[in-house]
Amino acid sequence: xxxxxxxxxxxxxxxxxxxxxxxxxxxxxxxxxxxxxxxxxxxxxxxxxxxxxxxxxxxxxxxxxxxxxxxxxxxxxxxxxxxxxxxxxxxxxxxxxxxxxxxxxxxxxxxxxxxxxxxxxxxxxxxxxxxxxxxxxxxxxxxxxxxxxxxxxxxxxxxxxxxxxxxxxxxxxxxxxxxxxxxxxxxxxxxxxxxxxxxxxxxxxxxxxxxxxxxxxxxxxxxxxxxxxxxxxxxxxxxxxxxxxxxxxxxxxxxxxxxxxxxxxxxxxxxxxxxxxxxxxxxxxxxxxxxxxxxxxxxxxxx
Numbered sequence: 001x002x003x004x005x006x007x008x009x010x011x012x013x014x015x016x017x018x019x020x021x022x023x024x025x026x027x028x029x030x031x032x033x034x035x036x037x038x039x040x041x042x043x044x045x046x047x048x049x050x051x052x053x054x055x056x057x058x059x060x061x062x063x064x065x066x067x068x069x070x071x072x073x074x075x076x077x078x079x080x081x082x083x084x085x086x087x088x089x090x091x092x093x094x095x096x097x098x099x100x101x102x103x104x105x106x107x108x109x110x111x112x113x114x115x116x117x118x119x120x121x122x123x124x125x126x127x128x129x130x131x132x133x134x135x136x137x138x139x140x141x142x143x144x145x146x147x148x149x150x151x152x153x154x155x156x157x158x159x160x161x162x163x164x165x166x167x168x169x170x171x172x173x174x175x176x177x178x179x180x181x182x183x184x185x186x187x188x189x190x191x192x193x194x195x196x197x198x199x200x201x202x203x204x205x206x207x208x209x210x211x212x213x214x215x216x217x218x219x220x221x222x223x224x225x226x227x228x229x230x231x232x233x234x235x236x237x238x239x240x241x242x243x244x245x246x247x248x249x250x251x252x253x254x255x256x257x258x259x260x261x262x263x264x265x266x267x268x269x270x271x272x273x274x275x276x277x278x279x280x281x282x283x284x285x286x287x288x289x290x291x292x293x294x295x296x297x298x299x300x301x302x303x
């Protein structure tokens with residue numbers, strides 16, 4: 001089984017060769033092409049996060065329903081826990097039926113699908129430990145500098161941790177894991193909050209603090225900003241995610257996501273958004289206060 005990592009890349013399912021599996025946004029939206037053995041296990045574009053399985057849940061389910069992934073090439077544009085767990089399932093199809101594996105995939109999948117909105121069966125600390133290689137790289141400002149090949153050690157480290165948990169050997173290391181909880185509220189007006197974080201997995205703590213409509217900003221070492229725009233669920237109103245993405249795309253192409261969460265462009269060089277907090281706030285407030293897209297000329301992106 002070959003694994004191809006191409007940071008930030010998106011393609012159509014038809015452009016992939018036979019026996020291909022695209023994960024978590026490499027192809028936008030879930031898709032099945034049985035005739036050519038091409039599949040997209042995605043839960044971002046064109047679907048509801050409430051009812052669409054995460055990528056690792058889709059991979060696990062496909063294997064449980066008879067997919068033999070041994071001859072497939074796997075494509076991904078990131079190596080977060082959802083992607084890594086999906087790859088683990090595809091590489092270890094014979095182990096997917098094990099109770100510990102099922103429990104972990106359920107926890108990682110729901111944590112990713114609902115952006116940490118609630119703890120899944122007391123598994124939060126385990127999921128944070130699984131994610132730590134990616135999380136620490138982002139906190140240290142290294143992640144965005146890594147090449148496609150440079151992302152492979154993070155993938156391998158997360159796969160190793162999943163092995164350790166599935167083998168019942170992770171309890172001592174998990175006990176040392178510190179849960180993410182630090183964040184700074186920059187703005188909390190008009191029914192939404194702009195929140196600055198250093199840890200990309202602080203969403204759970206933010207939701208637990210009572211916020212339901214958020215823009216999370218994490219400044220990167222390349223001076224771009226990794227923005228996440230989210231609402232707690234589809235059942236939270238007055239925060240039209242897709243309208244916000246459309247407005248931001250008029251200024252800076254590449255914004256997008258699913259029904260409850262998405263964010264800034266993911267560029268091949270690891271860079272994210274060049275928009276300032278003020279620019280983001282202006283766009284969102286205009287939509288929420290005026291109830292429609294901006295009529296005035298949007299602010300320019302900083303060069």
